[in-house]
Amino acid sequence: MSPEFIGIMGVVALLLLFLFKFPVSIALIIVGVTGFGLIRGFDTAMVQLGSMPFNTVSDYSLSVIPLFILMGMFLSHSGFGQDLYQSVDKWIGHLKGGMAVTTIGTSSVFAAISGSVNATTATVARISIPEMRRYNYSMSLSAACVAAGGTLGPLIPPSVILILYGILTMEDIGSLLIAGIIPGIVMMLIFILVIYLWIAKYPDAAPPTSKSSWSDRFRSLKNVWPFIFLFIVSIGGIYLGIFTPTEAGSVGAFGSFLLAVLTRRLNWSALGKALSDTLRLSAMIFLILIGAELFSQFLSISRIPTELTSFVQQLDWSPIMILAAILLVYFLLGLFLEGIAILVLTLPIVYPLITSLGFDGLWFGVIMVMVVNIGLITPPLGISIYIISGVVKDIPIEKIFKAVMPMVGALIIGVILFTLFPEIIMVLPDLMN
Amino acid sequence: DITEGASGTTNENNELIFSHFFPDNHIQETELVSGFIDETEEATEGRVTFSSYSGGQLADPDGHYEAAATGVADAGFSVHSYTPGQFPLTSVMELPFMSGSGTTGSETLWQLYEEFPEIQDEYDDTVPLWLSTSEPGYIFTRDEPVERPEDLEGMIIRSPSPEVNNWLELMGATPVSMPMADTYQALQQGVVDGTVGPPHTLVDYSLHELVDYVTVGDFYFTTFFGVMNQDSWNSIDEEDQEAMKKIMGEETASTAGEIIDERSDEAMEAAVESGAEIIELNDDQLEKWEEEMQPVIDDWINRMEEEGLPGEEVYKRAEELGDEQG
Amino acid sequence: MWQYIEKAEKVVTALSKFFLICASIIILFIMALIPVDILLRYFFSQSITGTYELVEMGTALMIFFALAMTHHYREHIAIGFLVDRLSHRVRNFIEGSVEAVVFIVVIVMGYQLWEHAMRIMNRSIITTDLGLPLYPFIIIVAGATFIFAAKVLFNGLSHFREVAQKS
Numbered sequence: 054m055s056p057e058f059i060g061i062m063g064v065v066a067l068l069l070l071f072l073f074k075f076p077v078s079i080a081l082i083i084v085g086v087t088g089f090g091l092i093r094g095f096d097t098a099m100v101q102l103g104s105m106p107f108n109t110v111s112d113y114s115l116s117v118i119p120l121f122i123l124m125g126m127f128l129s130h131s132g133f134g135q136d137l138y139q140s141v142d143k144w145i146g147h148l149k150g151g152m153a154v155t156t157i158g159t160s161s162v163f164a165a166i167s168g169s170v171n172a173t174t175a176t177v178a179r180i181s182i183p184e185m186r187r188y189n190y191s192m193s194l195s196a197a198c199v200a201a202g203g204t205l206g207p208l209i210p211p212s213v214i215l216i217l218y219g220i221l222t223m224e225d226i227g228s229l230l231i232a233g234i235i236p237g238i239v240m241m242l243i244f245i246l247v248i249y250l251w252i253a254k255y256p257d258a259a260p261p262t263s264k265s266s267w268s269d270r271f272r273s274l275k276n277v278w279p280f281i282f283l284f285i286v287s288i289g290g291i292y293l294g295i296f297t298p299t300e301a302g303s304v305g306a307f308g309s310f311l312l313a314v315l316t317r318r319l320n321w322s323a324l325g326k327a328l329s330d331t332l333r334l335s336a337m338i339f340l341i342l343i344g345a346e347l348f349s350q351f352l353s354i355s356r357i358p359t360e361l362t363s364f365v366q367q368l369d370w371s372p373i374m375i376l377a378a379i380l381l382v383y384f385l386l387g388l389f390l391e392g393i394a395i396l397v398l399t400l401p402i403v404y405p406l407i408t409s410l411g412f413d414g415l416w417f418g419v420i421m422v423m424v425v426n427i428g429l430i431t432p433p434l435g436i437s438i439y440i441i442s443g444v445v446k447d448i449p450i451e452k453i454f455k456a457v458m459p460m461v462g463a464l465i466i467g468v469i470l471f472t473l474f475p476e477i478i479m480v481l482p483d484l485m486n
Numbered sequence: 487d488i489t490e491g492a493s494g495t496t497n498e499n500n501e502l503i504f505s506h507f508f509p510d511n512h513i514q515e516t517e518l519v520s521g522f523i524d525e526t527e528e529a530t531e532g533r534v535t536f537s538s539y540s541g542g543q544l545a546d547p548d549g550h551y552e553a554a555a556t557g558v559a560d561a562g563f564s565v566h567s568y569t570p571g572q573f574p575l576t577s578v579m580e581l582p583f584m585s586g587s588g589t590t591g592s593e594t595l596w597q598l599y600e601e602f603p604e605i606q607d608e609y610d611d612t613v614p615l616w617l618s619t620s621e622p623g624y625i626f627t628r629d630e631p632v633e634r635p636e637d638l639e640g641m642i643i644r645s646p647s648p649e650v651n652n653w654l655e656l657m658g659a660t661p662v663s664m665p666m667a668d669t670y671q672a673l674q675q676g677v678v679d680g681t682v683g684p685p686h687t688l689v690d691y692s693l694h695e696l697v698d699y700v701t702v703g704d705f706y707f708t709t710f711f712g713v714m715n716q717d718s719w720n721s722i723d724e725e726d727q728e729a730m731k732k733i734m735g736e737e738t739a740s741t742a743g744e745i746i747d748e749r750s751d752e753a754m755e756a757a758v759e760s761g762a763e764i765i766e767l768n769d770d771q772l773e774k775w776e777e778e779m780q781p782v783i784d785d786w787i788n789r790m791e792e793e794g795l796p797g798e799e800v801y802k803r804a805e806e807l808g809d810e811q812g
Numbered sequence: 813m814w815q816y817i818e819k820a821e822k823v824v825t826a827l828s829k830f831f832l833i834c835a836s837i838i839i840l841f842i843m844a845l846i847p848v849d850i851l852l853r854y855f856f857s858q859s860i861t862g863t864y865e866l867v868e869m870g871t872a873l874m875i876f877f878a879l880a881m882t883h884h885y886r887e888h889i890a891i892g893f894l895v896d897r898l899s900h901r902v903r904n905f906i907e908g909s910v911e912a913v914v915f916i917v918v919i920v921m922g923y924q925l926w927e928h929a930m931r932i933m934n935r936s937i938i939t940t941d942l943g944l945p946l947y948p949f950i951i952i953v954a955g956a957t958f959i960f961a962a963k964v965l966f967n968g969l970s971h972f973r974e975v976a977q978k979s
């Protein structure tokens with residue numbers, strides 16, 4: 054058996070294991086170690102299995118991931134998300150479709166301080182859906198807004214998935230973090246546009262709500278400052294040179310911890326939940342990273358990435374056609390796999406290919422994250438939708454998937470827009486350097 | 487068993503795997519590793535061929551000795567100080583003022599390896615292909631120049647190794663460890679005031695753009711090893727082994743040194759071009775530095791002797807070789 | 813028989829919870845350590861020796877300490893759209909079998925981590941700034957891996973119990 058053949062069989066075996074509901078991480082470990090063993094001898098494969106788990110997990114750059122997740126969890130479990138929503142609501146909730154826009158807006162702000170899409174979706178869903186229900190908003194519209202808002206999480210800094218992209222490709226993490234800001238804002242505007250078209254067609258979906266007084270509005274702002282404060286401290290500190298991007302995670306986590314304690318919102322039970330949620334989510338991500346490390350070493354030694362790159366370079370396709378094909382594959386993978394798994398699985402192959410075609414690695418990171426994000430809100434594995442359906446138990450999940458379709462369209466439009474005008478992504482990073 | 491895996495069931499043309507963590511476009515790959523592979527192939531008339539796996543595809547930067555020893559790769563190339571404690575006597579070359587260039591440093595290190603069985607013991611489960619050093623490491627600072635040891639007082643300096651930590655602390659500076667990838671930003675925004683390292687690493691991470699002052703002195707050396715798996719070596723015919731031995735060792739060590747010295751000159755030119763001021767120390771000033779750094783050397787020797795290793799002898803011999811070769 | 817298994821399971825779950833508490837303390841420690849280091853650096857030009865490696869070792873321990881509870885809540889991402897459609901018995905049989913394989917993989921991984929620790933010990937590798945020996949950390953990680961394995965085992969058994977009870 055040639056190494057290339059073993060490599061292809063490995064990929065097939067991996068998909069089969071996925072189909073039988075193997076944890077993604079363990080499936081990667083099994084295929085990675087077995088494949089490496091078949092090519093290189095099982096004694097050496099066992100050495101890899103012994104050394105990679107500890108080496109991967111004791112990587113300083115990766116420590117930022119649990120800390121950014123912790124920051125989001127502290128804010129979520131101490132009720133700051135709720136306050137944020139109510140404040141935005143007081144300002145724009147009374148406008149036509151105002152609460153839907155409030156939901157998108159709250160998601161963006163929450164995304165801006167949370168490293169995780171799950172934390173963003175779960176928090177905003179828990180807060181906004183009961184509120185919208187109170188004002189007789191249609192559940193379809195409510196669910197669509199929460200789902201769409203959650204997809205902004207991985208774009209607006211800090212973003213765990215963009216940090217991972219930087220670690221895996223050696224692209225500058227600081228630049229990656231700010232590259233997502235403008236695309237995030239543009240996507241938010243596109244989502245708001247979709248909401249207006251929706252309400253134009255179905256006016257009953259968003260009945261008018263009562264207006265708040267100006268004094269109420271200004272008073273509510275006092276609960277929003279923690280978000281602005283944390284965003285400025287954790288992202289601003291990087292650019293003022295007080296700390297490095299890797300250190301920003303702990304600054305953010307520590308800041309949100311202090312805020313929650315000083316405002317007496319963090320009791321022991323909320324502290325325990327925030328810590329437990331953070332650690333379990335981080336452990337899940339890191340085990341996938343260990344598997345991905347082993348799997349990518351197997352792929353390397355099977356020579357598939359090298360062969361594939363030279364194969365694609367032989368094709369008489371234009372770079373933009375190859376890009377389109379790659380993004381299509383990402384879209385399809387996104388339907389079935391979780392974002393981090395896709396990233397670690399494909400980047401060893403795709404990143405060298407993309408840069409060899411002359412595309413900017415930084416730009417591609419943002420585009421790829423957007424495409425993969427679509428899978429968060431599509432069947433069969435739309436994690437965001439599962440989280441939302443956990444909050445609105447009385448609506449069948451199929452109906453939520455259907456309701457979210459216009460938002461999927463919006464994301465696709467966004468991807469096309471940012472491909473035609475890469476400046477939207479590149480302007481901030483270019484400005485920084 | 488390991489032998490089966492390592493002796494090249496890898497692919498049809500029996501290519502051996504050479505693994506290292508330097509990026510694909512780095513001189514360590516394009517000149518040193520590629521050059522070694524080409525020469526080996528030529529000398530053995532194509533019977534021994536390596537395929538290079540760059541960028542740490544097969545092992546982490548600190549896992550390359552292990553990878554070669556266990557047969558994950560047939561050969562590995564990395565930096566000694568990534569696994570502190572593993573190569574105690576080899577670390578003599580990390581001490582200040584050991585040599586004036588990468589070429590002489592590398593030749594000295596290989597000569598020490600040949601002369602001291604205690605150093606050979608540090609590589610007893612592999613076959614060393616070469617040992618080499620970087621060019622001398624200088625002090626790079628932003629804003630404030632460093633001429634005298636006391637100029638370092640109060641500065642925050644990124645440090646590459648424990649030996650450098652020691653003398654930075656002696657001079658009242660604060661050494662910090664951070665990933666090389668973070669250093670650009672840290673230096674740019676003043677998280678650190680400077681860094682110690684061989685000039686070629688400056689260009690690797692574009693640090694030359696940021697540096698205002700370069701204090702020239704033989705303050706530190708990074709050391710490298712290229713080692714081969716024992717069984718992979720044994721699988722090679724004796725005739726080809728003899729052919730390879732002519733390339734291995736001193737020959738490749740000094741080539742490695744020359745490559746890095748050349749790169750170092752380019753790096754210094756780049757630094758000057760982007761506005762850095764080069765601070766050359768005169769003999770009086772140098773003497774002051776040597777005096778201040780002596781405790782670090784004494785400490786190193788004491789630690790070796792405590793562990794029952796011939797630290798004194800190795801240090802003396804290294805100094806002697808350094809003087810001989812200039 | 814199930815009652816003994818249940819008792820053993822309770823012990824393993826208690827251990828897993830204890831490990832999660834240890835992990836919580838570690839993450840709080842890291843969360844505080846870095847800002848303190850930054851403040852010292854910014855205001856006093858000082859630095860806590862070993863911050864870098866303490867964060868590395870701490871992250872390693874905390875992640876492995878949390879693995880068992882992550883499995884307890886069945887939070888490892890898996891794709892269920894095929895298996896979840898099958899009948900209760902078949903589904904539990906498949907999931908139980910998957911857990912059996914996962915158990916073997918995790919046990920082997922724990923053993924290999926131990927072997928890795930022994931190799932690192934023989935090479936006397938220490939950390940850069942504090943000079944701590946590296947191998948004890950790897951041994952602790954190997955230990956946590958075995959607790960994770962035990963958790964997997966009991967999850968698997970509970971699936972097979974479902975299969976047995978329905979027949």
Ligand code: NA
Nearest residue numbers: 164206209211
């Ligand atoms: Na975010």
Ligand code: NA
Nearest residue numbers: 542543545546
């Ligand atoms: Na790696």
